[in-house]
Amino acid sequence: MFESRSNRNFNSAPQSITAFIATVLEPAITVAVYMAVMAWEDEPIGRADLTLCFLVIALTWPGINRFRDRLSSAAVGIMGSWLTLLAILAGFGYGTRSLDLFDRNVILVWAIATPVLQLLAVRLGHRALRHQAADPRNRRSAVVIGAGALGVKVARSLSHGPAQGVDFLGYFDDRADARVHAETTGQRLGTLHDAAPYIRTHGVKEVFITLPLGSQPRIIELLEHLQGTTASIYFVPDVFGISIIQGRLQDINGVPVVGICETPFTGINRLVKRVSDIVLASLILVLIAPVLLAVAIGVKLSSPGPVIFRQKRNGLDGEEIVVYKFRSMTTMDDGSVVRQATKGDPRVTPFGAFIRKTSLDELPQFINVLQGRMSIVGPRPHAVAHNEMYRQLIKAYMVRHKVKPGITGWAQVNGHRGETDTLEKMQARVEYDLEYLRNWSLALDLVIILRTVKSIWADAKAY
Numbered sequence: 314m315f316e317s318r319s320n321r322n323f324n325s326a327p328q329s330i331t332a333f334i335a336t337v338l339e340p341a342i343t344v345a346v347y348m349a350v351m352a353w354e355d356e357p358i359g360r361a362d363l364t365l366c367f368l369v370i371a372l373t374w375p376g377i378n379r380f381r382d383r384l385s386s387a388a389v390g391i392m393g394s395w396l397t398l399l400a401i402l403a404g405f406g407y408g409t410r411s412l413d414l415f416d417r418n419v420i421l422v423w424a425i426a427t428p429v430l431q432l433l434a435v436r437l438g439h440r441a442l443r444h445q446a447a448d449p450r451n452r453r454s455a456v457v458i459g460a461g462a463l464g465v466k467v468a469r470s471l472s473h474g475p476a477q478g479v480d481f482l483g484y485f486d487d488r489a490d491a492r493v494h495a496e497t498t499g500q501r502l503g504t505l506h507d508a509a510p511y512i513r514t515h516g517v518k519e520v521f522i523t524l525p526l527g528s529q530p531r532i533i534e535l536l537e538h539l540q541g542t543t544a545s546i547y548f549v550p551d552v553f554g555i556s557i558i559q560g561r562l563q564d565i566n567g568v569p570v571v572g573i574c575e576t577p578f579t580g581i582n583r584l585v586k587r588v589s590d591i592v593l594a595s596l597i598l599v600l601i602a603p604v605l606l607a608v609a610i611g612v613k614l615s616s617p618g619p620v621i622f623r624q625k626r627n628g629l630d631g632e633e634i635v636v637y638k639f640r641s642m643t644t645m646d647d648g649s650v651v652r653q654a655t656k657g658d659p660r661v662t663p664f665g666a667f668i669r670k671t672s673l674d675e676l677p678q679f680i681n682v683l684q685g686r687m688s689i690v691g692p693r694p695h696a697v698a699h700n701e702m703y704r705q706l707i708k709a710y711m712v713r714h715k716v717k718p719g720i721t722g723w724a725q726v727n728g729h730r731g732e733t734d735t736l737e738k739m740q741a742r743v744e745y746d747l748e749y750l751r752n753w754s755l756a757l758d759l760v761i762i763l764r765t766v767k768s769i770w771a772d773a774k775a776y
Contacts, residue, residue: 338431338434339394339431340369340370342427342430342431342434343369343398343427343431344366344369344370346423346426346427346430347362347365347366347369347419347423347427348366350419350422350423350426351419353422354416354418354419354422356416356419359414361411361414361415362415365402365415368402368405369398369402388432388435389756389760391428391431391432391435392428393754393755393756393757393759393760394754394755394756395424395427395428395431396759397589397755397756397758397759398755399424400592400593400759401588401589401592404592404593404595404596405592407596408592408595452478452479452480453478453479453480453518453519454479454480454482454515454516454517454518454519455471455479455480455481455482455517455518455519455520455521456481456482456483456484456485456502456508456511456512456517456519456520456521457471457481457483457484457485457520457521457523458484458485458486458505458508458520458521458522458523458524458535459484459485459486459522459523459524459525460484460485460486460488460493460494460497460500460501461486461493461494461523461525462494463523463549464484464486464494464497464521464523465494465496465497467521467523467549468481468484471521479519482502482515482517483500483501483502484497484500484501484502485501485502485503485504485505485507485508485511486501486504486505487504487505487531505531505534505535506538508520508535508538508539509535509538509539509541509542512539512542512544513541513542517542517544518544518545519544519545519547520539520542520544520545520546520547521547521549522535522536522546522547522548522549523549532548558574558575558576558577558712558715558747558750558751559572559574559575559576559577559750559751574712574715575715576715576716576750577716577750577751577753578716578753582753585755586688586755587685589689589755589758590682590688590689591682591683593689593762594679594682594683594689595683597679598679598680598683601676601679604673604676605676605677608639608668608673608674608676609639611664611668612639612640612641612664612665612668615662615663615664615665616640616643616662616664616665618640618643619640620639620640621637621638621639621640621677622637622638622639622640622641622642623635623636623637624636624638624696625696625697626694626695626696626697626718627694627695627697627700627714627718628686628687628694628714628717628718629714629715629716629717629718630714630715631700631711631714633697634681634686634687634694634718635686636678636681636686636687636694636718637677637678637680637681638674638675638677638678639668639673639674639676639677640665640674641661641662641664641665641666641668641669641674642660642661642662642665643660643662672765675720678720679720682720685717686717687717687718687719687720688716688717688718688719688720689719689720689721689758689762690719690720690721690722690723690749690757690758690761690762691716691717691718691719691722691749692713692714692716692718692719692722692724692746692749693718693719693721693722693724693725693742694718703739703743706736706739707736707739707740707743709743709747710743712747712750713743713746713747713750715750716750716753721761721762721765722745722746722749722761723745723746723748723749723757723761724741724742724743724745724746724749725765726761726764726765726768727745729741729742729745
């Protein structure tokens with residue numbers, strides 16, 4: 314799973330209509346619809362309305378959702394990001410007691426019309442892209458230099474989707490057929506020395522170099538020849554054996570730097586994630602206060618010991634944090650050896666089995682969220698003793714600590730909750746955690762939260 318997804322994780326300037334909607338048109342459409350509804354209702358635009366528009370731009374400018382190119386995925390993303398935005402704005406309004414400053418009819422029409430118009434813009438954009446890609450004048454021819462596994466991945470990416478607008482012509486490589494990827498058979502156009510003449514003769518627009526870094530002298534010589542053509546040249550580094558997390562090209566005082574492993578929560582994303590955590594955790598704690606009290610009484614009456622179990626876990630950047638849970642066992646392991654709970658574990662009390670089954674034992678962790686130790690959604694924190702063991706057994710295990718641990722996560726809603734009694738089960742959980750880091754968006758967080766609520770009462774793996 315690590316390697317198969319790596320080629321999708323380098324961030325660049327928006328190249329699709331959905332990415333353009335996310336970064337530019339989403340805030341523009343949202344604010345424009347609000348102003349239009351205000352004018353339709355003949356409502357004066359006041360300071361509160363301008364503040365609301367400013368908040369909308371601040372929250373949507375980075376693109377709350379990382380849209381995908383497929384229209385169906387874009388629709389899900391638009392609704393997810395819009396509902397998340399409304400929840401955040403409602404939290405702001407409730408916390409500042411400013412909800413009464415806005416006309417309810419305006420807010421209702423705005424809430425319904427905005428996602429409809431955003432989806433319409435994406436639909437029209439997709440249609441325009443398909444029409445543009447079908448025009449022979451807009452097609453781009455491309456070749457790949459390097460007929461290995463990496464070259465095949467690039468070729469597949471270039472050929473994926475009708476709106477890609479690329480005609481892949483073939484490969485160039487010096488190696489014999491037995492040493493290249495079997496899929497390239499019949500698509501070889503020549504050796505590296507044949508590349509530049511072919512590109513000039515056929516007017517090739519794009520060249521992708523996928524040779525290994527060990528071929529540096531050949532790459533330098535190749536680049537010298539290719540600079541005599543008008544083709545755009547791209548070098549694809551062979552890093553597919555590495556779990557790439559939020560890979561991106563950066564500029565540090567004029568020096569180009571390729572990031573391979575980075576947290577998704579940098580810059581504005583960090584602020585958006587933290588604000589959403591505070592707003593949602595505060596609202597949830599208010600709503601579940603009676604449940605917290607009932608569970609606390611149940612724990613106290615069911616067995617001797619404290620109501621809250623405090624355990625050391627590894628949090629952001631691997632630092633130790635203290636995580637709260639309602640006590641569900643007769644023992645409280647927090648040393649160098651921590652035994653995971655198993656099905657029918659005699660340490661689990663009868664009431665503890667109930668709150669573990671329904672995940673009620675995790676509810677105090679919303680306090681950890683407000684403290685800044687955890688997030689509502691993220692990789693589940695493991696005991697320190699388990700981390701020390703698995704970091705030596707599972708590749709890229711510690712990368713999951715590039716973000717704050719969560720109360721629920723992508724792994725949990727995909728069936729990897731409960732005991733990890735084999736290395737393969739922990740490996741699968743880590744793979745989903747890393748996939749979450751690669752593809753984070755507020756819309757994805759909302760989907761995970763909703764799926765968690767849905768699965769709580771039907772999860773047979775919780776005990």
